[in-house]
Amino acid sequence: MGDKGRPAPKGRVPATIYDIARITGVNPSTVSRALNQPGRVSASTEQRIREAAADLGYRTNPMARALPTGKTGTLGLLVSDLTNPVYFDLVRGAERVAREHDTMLVFADSQESAELERSTAERLQIAVDGLLLVASRLEDAQIQELAAAKPLVAVNRPVPGVPSVAPDVRPGMIEALDLLHGLGHRRIAYLAGPEASWMNGMRWVTAHDLAVDRGMSIAEIQSSAPTREGGTDAFAAVMAADVTAVLAYNDLVALGLLGACLEHGVAVPRDLSLIGFDDIFGADLSAPALSTVRCSWGDMGERAVAKLLGAIQDGDASGAELNLPTEFVSRASVAAPGR
Amino acid sequence: MGDKGRPAPKGRVPATIYDIARITGVNPSTVSRALNQPGRVSASTEQRIREAAADLGYRTNPMARALPTGKTGTLGLLVSDLTNPVYFDLVRGAERVAREHDTMLVFADSQESAELERSTAERLQIAVDGLLLVASRLEDAQIQELAAAKPLVAVNRPVPGVPSVAPDVRPGMIEALDLLHGLGHRRIAYLAGPEASWMNGMRWVTAHDLAVDRGMSIAEIQSSAPTREGGTDAFAAVMAADVTAVLAYNDLVALGLLGACLEHGVAVPRDLSLIGFDDIFGADLSAPALSTVRCSWGDMGERAVAKLLGAIQDGDASGAELNLPTEFVSRASVAAPGR
DNA sequence: GATGGCTATGGAAACGATTCCATGACGGAA
């Protein structure tokens, strides 16, 4: 480990339990006990040890601890696209709970690629105590395989036998469709997201069923990507569909489509009503402000981490599913059909 | 370490170099060499070892490696507020370069609190090879102290003797003030951000000097927080300042103020021109779309990580400063003063 | 045909913490 010739690495060497042991005249094992199992050593020794530790500015070396215990004190969070504003709140919620439990969060981004997701998950898995898979593009079997190796919680996508946290789209969607129906819309469209996304399928099926229940026709329109560009690109297809309202896969797509509408002189909501999903940052900024089906991503992040920590602690492999309700947020992008 | 009574932990035990050594009939040290120092063992042995490793699905245990080497293969990224959309791109850029170098990123959020930032940085520091401090609220001396312990790069804030990456606000700001001046604005205001923020001071000083150079008067208005709420809350103070244009500390504040203006019937840009900073996601969504001084946060993230990795590799402690140019993005929120 | 240098590999000591097992002291019960 000699630093041969290299410019000397910076910083003083951090103190170890051996340093504390030497100073206080006890055995390293006693130091370890004093610091981690209060009451396991005599009060006076513990006192001396704690003081010495504070003096030296001792901090447990997580790597050294991880070796014998197998616990790294970190969780991995793998999302499909870190750039997507939806994940802001999720990340924040996750971070909050993790911090509360003295756990670090490692992030990674799979760039919407299943293959990259799998390899990243595998690499990540060895360095963490558990994995959070958000909006996974993997197949059920692949996820189950990962879950067999280490605790894993699927977010935004239920997987049989694997614990998961996901929004329940029905409540919000019912509100949305009731509103559209009440306003007189009869021909609507669903602007789809990525095919590999479970959530996309879920939204389409739910929207479809609810629309049919209400005697509305609903068309499915493909989009090139779950981004603003994807929404913009779909403009022509939406126009061709001859509908009075569009439910978009998410707010990003909806905002992209909204921009294209304005650009082409299609008035929203007079000529076309628009509803998004997720209530991301910025959804209330657009003109008109975007109506959307909201789910509390912050909550999802918190619940998911809590669940994962629980699974880690008691080796729980139960595949319990947790569903958080959604709600419709009514803004200016929806109105009665104009003609 | 026995799992006494606990529901058996999941998963098969991962393979180690000992397993590979046993299978191939060599010494573990040879396995280590074969895998990490190509050419250091005979081609045939290396071949056999690699095959066995692949068979067993061997992955290096990063904790075990970290112990003797002191290198964890992770970088810490500490921001003041993960919720701020500015950091999206920064995070993404950082993540990209980190991945390229097989390095993981650990995130943490200091919630705009200097004390929390310091303690988080210290805790983080022991688990990572280097630290990225974004928009730090710490004092120079504290940052220098942290930098003495382990490689550190300050982002969005230069610190004497510490390597840093920050935007150069002048170019973008010059464009902005030239535009305002050309349109006939003579009384403008700067809606400030957090006092502890170096960037806030920088923006104010630069705006002030440039305004004075052009014979414009400029007032400084305090805000309660660098968020949309902060901007909304500042509405009354802005009105009281009797100006025709406002430069806000950042887009968030600007958007908040914009919302308040619309709500109170103040027409933007006719009654008041508005300019933000950062060009965050959503800045182009508002009505009117927000003019802003943009800096490439993605680039900043990439550069910062690259710099940090460099510093780690060659123990470089040089406090080089890197400044990335900004540019003005002209949108609809600026016009000639209306009365 | 010794000698020296090089290459390929084995052996063992670290790294820092945890944890099982052992031991000595002490106190109370018989």
Place this chain on the structure above:
DNA sequence: TTCCGTCATGGAATCGTTTCCATAGCCATC
């Protein structure tokens, strides 16, 4: 007084990898 249980602590093995040092074989050189 003896014995046993308990408590506080020491000692040592262990986790998986890296790396320094040692050694055996080999080839080339003098």
